[in-house]
Every structure is written in structure tokens, then in C-alpha cells.
Amino acid sequence: MQNRRIIWVLFLIYFTFAILLNSVGTVILQVINNYGVSKSAASVLEGFKDLPIAVVSFLVASFLPRIGYKKAMLTGLAIVTGAALAMPLLPSFATTKVLFLCVGISFALVKVSVYSTLGLVAADRRQHAGIMNTLEGFFMVGVLCAYWVFSFFIDSADPRSQSWLHVYWVLAGLCALTFVLLLATPFDERLAAPPEARSLPQEFAAMLKLFFKPLVCVFVLTAFLYVLIEQSVGTWLPTFNNEILHLPAAMSVQVTSIFAACLAAGRLSAGVLMRRLNWYPVMNACLLGMGAVVLIALPMTHDVVVAPGAGWRDAPLAAFLFPLIGLFMAPVYPGINSVMLSSLPKHQHSAMTGLLVIFSALGGTTGSLITGYVFGAFSGHFAFYLTLVPIAIVLVTLYFFKRAVDGSDGGLEAPAIISQ
Template sequence: MTKHTHINGPRLLLLLVSTYLIFAVLLNSVGSVILQSILSFDVSKPQASVLEGFKDIPIAVVSFLFAAYLPRWGYRRALVLAMVLVATACVAMPLLSSFWMTKVLFLTVGVSFALVKVSVYSLLSYVNTGADKHAANMNVLEGCFMLGVLAGYWLFGAFIDQHTPASLSWLNVYWVLALACGLNLIFILTSMPDIRTQQTSDNAEGGFVDMLKLATLPFVVTFVLCAFLYVLIEQGLGTWLPTFNNEVLGLPANISVQITSVFAACLAIGRLSAGAVLRWISWFPLLLVCLTVMAVLLLVVMPLLEPSQQVGSVKGWQDVPMAAFVLPAIGLFMAPIYPAINSVVLSALKQQQQAAMTGLIVIFSALGGTLGSIITGMIFEYADGHTAFLFMLLPMGLLGVLLVAFRRGVLREQSPSAAAVS
């Protein structure tokens, strides 16, 4: 049973998008903050790589413990709490200005995003009905998320002092982000209905047990492994791209951050266009083609990025090598994978199971992001940036194999309606 007032679908979607945009900037600022922490706080790459864990581990833990209870507690309350926590952390960043505070910030962002993502994914089913519309809205939502990521790179880059990159002036960006959180909080309080699903079971552990039961379904197991590997690849590349640009290509710190927006732009374009493409092409062959192109691009572009030729040679945008723009183009083909598999698995489940399923999505995505960042950082430190990025060919191959198993599992689970998901 669901408790809510009349739901304005477009307004609800706009609210979900605005909330997602703020977290897009904060979550994906980890690459920029890693670079600036290395420069401003004099920490090593392995030390800086733990920031991904401070962000992702709380996402996993909070999702695991509370995702199944959010429908009963109230999605509106969850979003309000998330905004208050993140606004407070943003205000504290420029006031305390230390590496330990960056850890606290990302821990807070992680806890809050767990509440937000479960709420947003669950609320998406209230915007429209039908698997096709759900998939389209999912891609719009994730596409807007990537637009937020893109804007975030330029926002952070604008606050980095090009002449003194070790300066703490970049911390002033958090005043802007705190203001954005405050405005979005007002939007939630004035526009969002109170949507709560009343549990039919009196067992307080029912929702938690439902999540564990979902994790025993074969097609869900293959799905979470796919999500894990995808995020490992995306975060491994995206998080370390600013540092790669700075140390391997020799780009100035502010340009290193801003040019990473090409990666986010490609992800945004890919996801926004995937909604239309998936109306004409089945998700499975599309994703296999995307994975193949990603691997080919990585193999072709990496030899063009020779550190001995680039370090120290770039003084401005006019000196940036073309290959530096081509590498982030991998994001264009990476983009459809995550929202497509999320939509397939959520559409295969009943609405009351979607909060628990979203909890599993968030958990394994978080674990994948943490592992991807740490592995890439370690290889970057003890080998080089080229080797770190080429390592991503391994999870790409594994993801291709698992997509085949995932498709078979979904078709087996929904054999009467297999055509709808194939």
C-alpha cells in the first residue's frame, strides 16, 4: 500500500534530476580532489586513492542496511536528510581545509547518496508506467547525471589557481555547492509529495530479508557482477583521468581537470541518446558492440600518448595533443551499459522489490568503484599511467562474458515475456 498525494510526474522527474545533478558534481569530483590533494596536501597516490573508498564504502554499507526500509520511512525524508548532511559537509570543507576533511566530506556524500539513489530509482517508477518509458527515463536521468559530472569538472577547474596549483583557493568551490544544496532542499520541501509504501508484513526485518532473497536469484547475481565490473571500469578511468592528464600528458592542473569533462560529455551524450536508440535496437547487441569499441579505442589511443614527448610541453589549450581528447571518447560507448542493465533488471521485478534491488545496485556499484580506483592508483604509482589504463581491458572482457549470462538469466526468469526484454 502506498501513501502519497497526487503526483505530478514531470515535476517529480525534475526534482529527481536536480537532486541527482548535485550528487553528480560531488561524487565525481573525487578525481579532481585526488589531484588537488596530491598538490595541496602533499599526499601520495595510494593515500589519495582511499578517497574513493571513503565515498563508496559508506554507499555500500548504508544501502545494505537501510535500502529496504526507505519505502516505509519515506523517500521525502531521505532526500531532505541527504541534502542537510551534504550542505553541512560542504560548508566545513573551506573552513577546515585539510586532507582528513576531504575524507569526512566523501564519507558524508557516500552516506547521503545511498539514501538518494535508492529513493530516486524507486521514485522513477512513479513518473511513468511501462518498461519502455522506464528505460527512457532511466537514460534521461543518468544522462543528466553525466551533464552534472561535466559541469563539475569545469566548476572545480574554475577555482584552481593555474599559476599556483597547490593553492587552497579551489576549496571555495564548496560555498557554491553548499548554496546549491540549500536551494534544492527548498525545492524538495515545497514540491515533493510524501510517498511511502506501507509494509504488509509486520516483521521489521522483512525488507532486509527480501534484499537477501533477491541476491539468491541467478539473474540478479549475474547482474550485480555486471554492475560491479562496469563501475570498476568507469571509476578506474574517470577518477584517474585528471592525474593522467597532469602527470603523463603534462597538462596544467586546471586544464587536466577541465579536459576530463570530455569524458563526462561523452557519457552524457551516450546516455541521453541511448533512450532513443534502445527503442530501435535491442539492448544486448548494442552493449556488446559498445564493449568491443571501448576495447579497440583503448588499444589504439594509448600508444599515441607518449609521456616523453608531452611532459612539460603543454602551456595552454592550444598545446593539448589531439589524443588527449580521443581517450575520453571511450565514454560515448561506455555510456549505455549501466542504465540499460539497471533498467532491464528493475523492469523484471515487481515495484515493491525495486527498493531492495536498488540497494543491491548501489552496494555492488560502490564496491566496484572503490576497487577500480584503488587498483588503478596502485598500478599508476608502481608502474605507469599507460599500464593502469590498459589493465581495464581485463574487466571489459569479463563484462562481455557476464552480459551473455545476464541476458540468458533474464529470459529464463521471464520466459512468457522474453521478447519484451531481449
């Protein structure tokens, strides 16, 4: 099997999980309307998604090469297919929690497997960075599609309508199709095995030892803070559009798709640029751009007046300007991930990805909970202004990350030869 076919299957898997994972902001808005839960109660959905990602990654990442990346991805797809079918069959807030619990468990298996498989097909550090950005770009295309697919099923005229649950029939079918395509795609995982035979406790201990390397410590802190920022914005932007900018519910979700579109465009473009440019100045420019958007766009969201039933032409300028922060966010996460992974030998990619997934999940949950609390206790404006704090900290941690990378040895080995 050629490497290109493997990569396209991985892209489809990531696209599928993007829709499921990043629907949480839309679902929070719907469960508030449908089930009468508070904002703080609804914000726990992020935890039901992210905490299982962290726990499962911690438990299985070190010995996932022994299980097999393909088997892990198939298991994850099977789990989310069943969970998606349960949503319209057993509609309740409890079922919604179970859905995101299953999505979190499955994504832990999938992300570690996908990232580790990329290490098998990339020839060098720059190609790895290009593929990683393109992969994350496809992820954001999935997020973009999610906003429009969900909004198609939302009845803005009746906030209590449960018609939005029918979207899960479509998602269950997509998961099942992806399962079949992956099942029909063979590939060789032998290069993922460690050079020496180790027991499960030894492999688990090796993953923990990774964390104490200075390079890894700075990296996971940077990843944690970045995901905190992205999830803070992505999860609560539909509610911000609805309550602060006074847009209709369906349109609030649709406008949020601009944020996803910017992330997708930025990452797909970065997939080409990162093959040619040094990653460090690109990352710094992106972070400064993020801060500039916050400072320019948020003052425009005060005292906005929008007529009931407003359309796209009636939306305030801030509704289109603030989501542009996604263009600057886009290259940061896949960029630092690629730099980190390509600094390690292939057999350590699974363990390193496990640590990455753990701290990314914790960052996502922390960001959503903090933003949800501040949004409810103070205001949506103040909640989004707070993103300037982690942006400033990431600028500092990136400097130390670069110093640690420059002082480390390693890099990607030769690409794997994938079987027919």
C-alpha cells in the same frame, strides 16, 4: 503533482550529487599538491566515498519505503550541505575525508530513493529504460559541470594555492536550493509499500533472498565490473593528463570534462534510442567500442612532449581521443539497471537498488584503488590498459544476464498516480 515535475526534481537531485561524487578525481589531484599526500594515500578518498554508500545501502535499503523516499532524499541533501560548508572553513585532508564520507552516506539514501521513485512513474519497461538513461545523462551533465566549476577555482600558477576550496560555497548553495525544491514537491509513495505487512527483519531478509536469484547474481557482478571500469578512468584521468600528457593542472581537469561530456551525450541519446532498440546488441556494441578506443588511443600517449603553460591548441591528440571512450560506456550502466528493475515488481525496487548501490560502490572503490596502485607502482599506461580485462569479462556476463532475463517473469506494473 504531475509525474513530469517529479522527474525533473529527481534529475536536479542527481545533477547535484554528480558534482559532489565525481569531483573525487579533481580533489585527489589537489590534495596531492596542497597537503603533500602520496597517490596511494589520496586514493583512499574513493573508499571514503564508496564504502559508506555500500554500508548504508545494505542497512537501510530494505525498509526505506517505510521511512519514505522523500524524507530520505531530504536527509541526504541536508548532510551534504553541512559537509560542503566545512571544506573552506576547516581545510585539511581529514576534512576532505569527512566530506566524501558524508557524500557517500547521503548518496546511498538518495540513489535508492531516486531509482525506486522512477519505478512509480514509469509506465512500462521501455519508458523506464528511457527515463533511466536520461536521468544518468543528467548525472553526467553534472559531472561535466564539475570539471569546469572546479577548474575555475584552481590556480595553475600556484599548485599549493587553496583557492579551489571556494567552490564549496557554490556547492553548498546548490544543495540548499535543491533541498527547498524537493521539500515543495509532494508525491504519493503508497505503491512502493510491499503487498503484505512485514517487520524490519523480514524486509531485510527479503532483500538478502533477492541476491541468491541467478538473475540478480549475474546482474550485480556485471554492475560491479562496469563501475570498476568507469571509476578507474574517471578518477585517474586528471592525474593521467597531468603526469603522462604533461598538461597544466587546471587544463588536466578541463580536458577530463570531455570524458564526462561523452558520457552525458551518450546517455541522453540512449534515453531516446533505448525506447526503440533491443538493449542487448546495443550493450555489446558499446563494450567492443570501449575496447577499441583503449587500443587505439593509449599507444598515442607515449613519449608526449608538451611545453609548459600549454593551451588547448597544444594538447596532444590522445588527450581528446581517449575520453571518447565515454560515448561507448554511456548506455551500459543505466541500460542494465533498467532491465533488472523492470523485471521486478515495484515493492522490490528499493531492495534491488540497495544491492545495486552496494556492488556499484564496491566496484568504484576497487577500480580506484587498483588503478592508483598500478599507476604509482608501474605506469599510467599500464593502469589504463588493464581496463581491457573487465571489459572482456562484462561481455561474457552480459550474455548470461540476457539468458536470465529472458527466462524470468515480471515487468513493470502500471504507473503510480501521483497526487497533486
